[in-house]
Amino acid sequence: MKTKLQVKDLHLAYGTKKVLKGITMDIPENKIVALIGPSGCGKSTLLRAMNRMHDLSPEVHIMGEILLEGDNIYAPGRDAVDVRRKIGMVFQKPNPFPKSIFDNIAYGLKIAGQHDKQQLQEVVERTLKSSYLWEEVKDDLDKSALSLSGGQQQRMCIARAVAVEPEVLLMDEPCSALDPISTAKIENLMLELKKDYTIVIVTHNMQQAQRVADLTAFMYFGEVIEYAPTEELFGNPQVELTRNYLEGNFG
Amino acid sequence: MRKHSHLFIVFFFGLYLWSCTHQHGQVENLIIKGSDTEVNLALALAETYMMEDLSISISVSGGGSGAGIAALINGKTNIANASRPMKAEELLLAQERGVNPLSTVLGMDAIAIVVHPQCPIKELSKQNLGDIYRGKIHNWKQLGGPDQEISLYGRQSNSGTFVYFRDSILQAEYSPKVKQMNGTAQIVEAIKTDASGIGYVGVGYILEKNGNAAKGIKVLAIKSTDHTLAYSPALLENIQQGNYPIIRPLFQYTDGKPKGKLLQFLRYCLSEEGQALVQQNGYFPVSKMYQEQNELALNTTYAKSSLH
Amino acid sequence: MQSRRFIDRAIKQLFFLAATLSVLVLLGIFGMLLMNGIKAFEHISLTEFFFSSNWNPAAYGKPSYGIVAMLFSTFLVTFGAMCIAVPLGIGAAAYLAQVAQAKTRLVLKPIIELLAAIPSVVVGFIGIVMVGPFIAKVFGLSNGLTALNGSILLAVMSLPTIITVAEDAIRSVPNSFKEGSYALGANQWTTLTKVILPASYSGIIAAIILGMGRAIGETMTVLMATGNALAMPHGFFDPVRTMTATIAIELGEVPYGTTHYYSLFAVGALLFLISLGINLIAENIAAKYRYKA
Numbered sequence A: 001m002k003t004k005l006q007v008k009d010l011h012l013a014y015g016t017k018k019v020l021k022g023i024t025m026d027i028p029e030n031k032i033v034a035l036i037g038p039s040g041c042g043k044s045t046l047l048r049a050m051n052r053m054h055d056l057s058p059e060v061h062i063m064g065e066i067l068l069e070g071d072n073i074y075a076p077g078r079d080a081v082d083v084r085r086k087i088g089m090v091f092q093k094p095n096p097f098p099k100s101i102f103d104n105i106a107y108g109l110k111i112a113g114q115h116d117k118q119q120l121q122e123v124v125e126r127t128l129k130s131s132y133l134w135e136e137v138k139d140d141l142d143k144s145a146l147s148l149s150g151g152q153q154q155r156m157c158i159a160r161a162v163a164v165e166p167e168v169l170l171m172d173e174p175c176s177a178l179d180p181i182s183t184a185k186i187e188n189l190m191l192e193l194k195k196d197y198t199i200v201i202v203t204h205n206m207q208q209a210q211r212v213a214d215l216t217a218f219m220y221f222g223e224v225i226e227y228a229p230t231e232e233l234f235g236n237p238q239v240e241l242t243r244n245y246l247e248g249n250f251g
Numbered sequence B: 001m002r003k004h005s006h007l008f009i010v011f012f013f014g015l016y017l018w019s020c021t022h023q024h025g026q027v028e029n030l031i032i033k034g035s036d037t038e039v040n041l042a043l044a045l046a047e048t049y050m051m052e053d054l055s056i057s058i059s060v061s062g063g064g065s066g067a068g069i070a071a072l073i074n075g076k077t078n079i080a081n082a083s084r085p086m087k088a089e090e091l092l093l094a095q096e097r098g099v100n101p102l103s104t105v106l107g108m109d110a111i112a113i114v115v116h117p118q119c120p121i122k123e124l125s126k127q128n129l130g131d132i133y134r135g136k137i138h139n140w141k142q143l144g145g146p147d148q149e150i151s152l153y154g155r156q157s158n159s160g161t162f163v164y165f166r167d168s169i170l171q172a173e174y175s176p177k178v179k180q181m182n183g184t185a186q187i188v189e190a191i192k193t194d195a196s197g198i199g200y201v202g203v204g205y206i207l208e209k210n211g212n213a214a215k216g217i218k219v220l221a222i223k224s225t226d227h228t229l230a231y232s233p234a235l236l237e238n239i240q241q242g243n244y245p246i247i248r249p250l251f252q253y254t255d256g257k258p259k260g261k262l263l264q265f266l267r268y269c270l271s272e273e274g275q276a277l278v279q280q281n282g283y284f285p286v287s288k289m290y291q292e293q294n295e296l297a298l299n300t301t302y303a304k305s306s307l308h
Numbered sequence C: 001m002q003s004r005r006f007i008d009r010a011i012k013q014l015f016f017l018a019a020t021l022s023v024l025v026l027l028g029i030f031g032m033l034l035m036n037g038i039k040a041f042e043h044i045s046l047t048e049f050f051f052s053s054n055w056n057p058a059a060y061g062k063p064s065y066g067i068v069a070m071l072f073s074t075f076l077v078t079f080g081a082m083c084i085a086v087p088l089g090i091g092a093a094a095y096l097a098q099v100a101q102a103k104t105r106l107v108l109k110p111i112i113e114l115l116a117a118i119p120s121v122v123v124g125f126i127g128i129v130m131v132g133p134f135i136a137k138v139f140g141l142s143n144g145l146t147a148l149n150g151s152i153l154l155a156v157m158s159l160p161t162i163i164t165v166a167e168d169a170i171r172s173v174p175n176s177f178k179e180g181s182y183a184l185g186a187n188q189w190t191t192l193t194k195v196i197l198p199a200s201y202s203g204i205i206a207a208i209i210l211g212m213g214r215a216i217g218e219t220m221t222v223l224m225a226t227g228n229a230l231a232m233p234h235g236f237f238d239p240v241r242t243m244t245a246t247i248a249i250e251l252g253e254v255p256y257g258t259t260h261y262y263s264l265f266a267v268g269a270l271l272f273l274i275s276l277g278i279n280l281i282a283e284n285i286a287a288k289y290r291y292k293a
Ligand SMILES: Nc1ncnc2c1ncn2[C@@H]1O[C@H](COP(=O)(O)OP(=O)(O)O)[C@@H](O)[C@H]1O
Pocket: A014, A017, A019, A037, A038, A039, A040, A041, A042, A043, A044, A045, A046
């Protein structure tokens, strides 16, 4: 099993507030890894560290390494833009740009220099199909993406992230704002995407983690307490803390 | 700016006097408004006069001759300072409103024609000067200078100088290319940086205490006709002997024959002391002809000025 | 409880009153301009007013009342000012809202706001003694009292308005847009130009319009710095006399009730209508592009 992403003794602080305290974990290629844990334990923070989203906040201090196929994404001279092109992200709240559906999906390609209309059309169609949105929106590609429903918006955001063909896809509670039907669609979509991508997903939904994830990590107060194949973690947790959490004793 | 600070001083001074004398009796307020050319002189006269007569308070403001005359017609000022005579339509309007403008002459103002020091021209005839401002002569080449468009500077239409210059030198419309500057200071500033510029300004404004022209500009000598000599206004005697051709009276208009304090103030302006102030401010004492007019208007004789 | 409700109601009424009052004042001003302005046309033909470029009410001979030259001058100066101020202003706003560190911003913001506090006479004076001569030197003109001079000065004067309003607009774009763009591999510049600025379109238009209003209405600066020649300008290197300058120069001297007096009100009414028109267009554009989250 090839390791795609390797987190090595990662420490992170917002100003003086330490939020990640030495995270180490390997994320294998073409697998789905779920991050679970109580609110505020640092799941989103870790996820955002994986594509250098924290670069935008000057108060964030990071120590440690994250290797993408062996290369440290925080190495001096490494271009954050290039890292993000390889490691895409889908956010908790759908965030379509106030543009047309077509322009939303073509955005990533256009800024990468792809202006061939024909090709853009192809990609838009393919990604919308792969996110099961095509049938719903194929006649409305010129309409504002803001006119879509929440579930549709989130699937469009996934299509948008997929359109630039990243290697890793990070998803931060992508279904938390969605109804069960939309959620089911997105879970199917993830399983589909797994063939081509490596996926890390933050979720609060234990069933969801069990349904989609190959591996699950339980985080607590900025540390990974237990990281194991999903079935093992849920079926037979090795650490007391994990068991307590899964039994619903806190969080 | 200077003008306004003066205004304030006069205002507060007046207020102060008012509060001092209030117990003793009525203080009379006089308002003077009009020509920007005359405003500093009027202020000086008002300030010194208020020292002598504590029962009077005088406020002075500028705004241009037109503004002063309009204020007189609208009954908003006691004295309208004007560096030009009233126009026919202004007189007509005054009559309609029941105002009878009466003029006295406060002093004489000579107007200097100024150019950039690099300009090779030294003298102009009144005829050429008119042609320049009418737009007929538009290149210095036409006057034997360098091949350069003449850049014209003048005052705005609310200025008495604007009207006087047009009516007595141009006797026609100004060229539409004349840049209408917002005051004499701006004309001088503009000429200093414009090698092809020409402008008209009060002599008092550009003569320094020692009689030389201000730095950075050149004053032209003017001849009445092509066949007479050219005289520079920078020499006092040229003006005093009546040789410099661009000179005009500075008027003070009142509504009807002045009485009481107003009359006393006007008399003071024409007294030896008043006329000395006129000269200190860069103007020239009232000429013989106007002295007689003044006497008629004010029913007074006053000390013969130093004109003779 | 009771008194709280009463205060609430009273305050509401007060605001309503204030709003009504300001509308009434506006209508009153316009009505006054219009009533006086219309009287000008008892003696001036509409054709002359709107199609002649000759404005010379204080003429030696027959007075003329054509506004074309000053109308064009006003547009010329304002257009030039916007050409300078819009890119600069939006650039500065984007910088302040997106790029600048908190510390830098803390220094720059008050300086920009201070710019708005410089009296227009001072700006005009700077135009005469510094900017004008500089223009003359750079472009080889005999003097710098030109439309360009006015445009530059007005640009400076409208910058604080444009920057402040545009910065607010840019700042109010949800952070999620920015993150979404970065996550797709966009750099800062692309994110700014392709996502953030388009998303704050309506606010930026408002900023431009407000700046334009400042420029069109400004009097003293243009009065001092643009030369005020009556001739029709042929471009940015000619002196111009704008509508505001004309009103300011001439209103002081005209006796009440003359044709000249009324004609200045007609010019004022037109200026008012132009400002109103620009504002309406701006409202329209803004409404069309308003971001609905
Ligand atoms: N921008 C920030 N500045 C300061 N503290 C933050 C910031 N973002 C998150 N935190 C804090 O970091 C901790 C972890 O947050 P987060 O990673 O969002 O947790 P989770 O996603 O697991 O709920 C929390 O205590 C949160 O308050």
